[in-house]
Amino acid sequence: MQIRKDLLLKYNQAGPRYTSYPPANYFHTNIGNAEYQQAIVQSNSEMPQNISLYVHIPFCPRLCHFCGCTTSGSRDKDLFRRYIDAVKKEIENVAGLIDKNRKVSQVHWGGGTPNSIPLEMVQEVMDLFRANFTFESHPEIAMECSPAYLELEDIDRLASFGFNRLSLGIQDFDANVLKIVNREPSKHPVEELVARMKQNGFDSVNLDLIYGLPGQTVDGFRKSIEKAIEISPDRLVTFSYAHVPWVKSAQKVLEKTGILNASEKLALMEMAYDLLTENGYVPIGMDHYAKPEDELTKALVNKKLHRNFQGYCTRETTGQVYGFGSSAITQLENGYYQNTKVIETYIASVNNSGLALERGYQLTENEKIIRTVIEEVMCNLFLDFEAVAQTYKTDVATIKQVVGYDAAKLTPFIEDELLEIQGDQLRIHDDGSLVVRNIAMTFDPQLSVKENTYSKTI
Template identity: 35%
Template sequence: MTNVTLKYATRAVPRYTSYPTAPHFDADFGRDIYAEWLKSVDPSVPISLYLHVPFCQSMCHYCGCYTKITQKEKPLQDYADMLVREVELVASKLPKQQPVSHIHWGGGTPSILPRDAFLRVVEAVKTHFTFTDDMEHAIELDPRTVTPELAETLRLAGINRTSLGVQDFDLKVQEAVGRVQPYEIVKASVEALRAVGIEEINLDLMYGLPHQTRETIRNSVDLTASLNPTRLALFGYAHVPWMKKHQRLIKEELLPNAEERIALFDDACQALADYGFEKIGLDHFAKSDDPLAIAAREGSMRRNFQGYTTDEAEILIGLGASSIGKMPQGYIQNSPDFGGWVRSVESGELPIARGLAMDSDDRARAAIIMSIMTAYTVDIAAVAKDFNVNLEAIRASSYSYLDELIEDGVAKRNGDIVEVTHEGRPLVRLVAAAFDAYLHKGKGRHSVAV
């Protein structure tokens, strides 16, 4: 299968954390439409919240996030104040105080907010929403910023899951990507979190970085496993300098080629399996008793903008500049223009820059892609029936794209049941792409498949 994987490895396809994907959102989407969507929310159904904090102390060369660099406290305090106002604004558009089952803080580095500012935002969310008893409250962390004092702040905020960006432990790799953090710093971060009772700790690794070798990535896995995380992610570095200009600081000639990327991924996966981690979907790993592993086995796992998740909420409300939300009716994205986001919130207007109202075909294809990305199989006819869409139209537009993948053993089809083979799972995004009605319209550039 290695030759087949190599054949497809450089094909560019979306990561499918949403469908339709963000490049196809419409800039003419009106905030009044989003207001109507919020007004129609069932007040008894738990929702999820995503809070985006677009600030870091320094820029990592590989970063693909929307973030700004600051060393000053005032912009952070001002941002927290505006985030509080957006929380109040969105809550005022809902029928009543909504229950929340998941909160995720991302960035940037959300923990860069000063303690009083961070807790001020948390208190605003508590005031305007109702937390379910089993709510997951997660945050992404830069290990270099985690101190005992920050850990105590997170405890006070009710954080019960953290995700630390390790990426790689090799010094040469770290220097090449502008993020030097020795093992001792990461270990101290993990110990500080556990000292305050935060036990659910995710660690993130990356493959495809400059100077990585099969030996260095195995060593990084060994060190990561020694910290005993409950979950682990293994993300492929997406080199997109046309979108993120700072990635030009990474010399392309130092990046591993397609064959080397495959070897790095395979070796890391095998090493994680040796440590008892179950592979979850495309790029996640978990211990067998972790809720994500259980959800994967039971078929309830989902995929959203945070990757693979146990979050089953149909509504995700994004808060903060550039954040993306998901409603049953479609997608919305806040203004990535920081000044525009501030001006909208100050004027009491939802700070929407783009959105997309989904039709029945979009919903059917989203369900197909979700099933392929999480369960590796889907019954196309059943989905067409559930969403009352034309089965023949899906067959005509999608099945021909599967032929090559089927011939190469990546996928198989029995009538309308499509399945990703075990050997083809690293290429699952390509199988999902066969059902993407927008992909071939030439809008948006994507990362490579492996």
């Protein structure tokens, strides 16, 4: 695919990433524990029936300057102990509200740096999950890991706990770039870590890279991509660095080194795209790549790709998500419910009431329709109004009215040959996938882009 830089720069505007609809900036504090408990009970009678469990570990031995995650620099094992005890208590309270006939198809550990806490604590939580929930025969159990703190023996232990997917946060193989952003390099050669995972029979290995970091050049980042290809992970992610110092003040440090402009970032993205696709990786959504035999690729081909706050996944694997830990977000059919981000407040709240809800958002029926439409556009690069209408037992005219459909909004994309419309179906071309956020925004009747609200789409 020939990436047309002029078009990408043309569409380089601020907009939501749409990991949820409405986006997280719509969440509010007018929801309490009672409403949250009621929503959990209600979720038992809603689709999908399968369960996804998310655990947030808000600790990192060292804080990276680029990070936008909710985390804290800590190596305090006493704090880890109190935190995990609170997580376990929250799990037991939520599990008591969930129908025991429903099955867990997915478990995801994120952070922060989940592998920075003692692994026996990870085992405690996994054992508690199995004691309180029924698991499918082969669930996806994944963890985000920093290779700076990952021993080869840790991979063996995680496998013994049931983990079958790991994502390694490499960000860049260039030691100078890592130094600029205050990130420690991998403790062991990444190829040895990946080989150990494959020896343990892991279903999938993922490497995460970031483009747009200070100090990166096209030639330097090319070497990182080439090394990643040589290691041959099942999936590879090239996240775009989102410079949002109004949200994460620590990012201001990077301004002293120099933030890459849109053209410089675009050159990195173009090089990575070309190199990865030339070597057999299939583009998935905005920033993921997978091998042709990977289940994400198959889901994309079958138009069954899905996305939540943890990333791209398949509809078969992903259920309604129940989140545990500080800042964790529960994603149900009826809404989103987020815990407090402050660690000590989270611990105290769980110990006091069993839950730690801080804010959330409950969807209207119309918002559920909009969510489905935007998800189809963002994930599958395809939209069939008739199929959406059948899902919601209504007609195409109603669906179009709900999303504020205006064909004129799509005219620029059609003229630029980024998408086509045939009847009630919209199909996004390969190069249109690079501006899919912009296309999705045309189906969001509530969208209001204010300064310092969203990152740029490129």
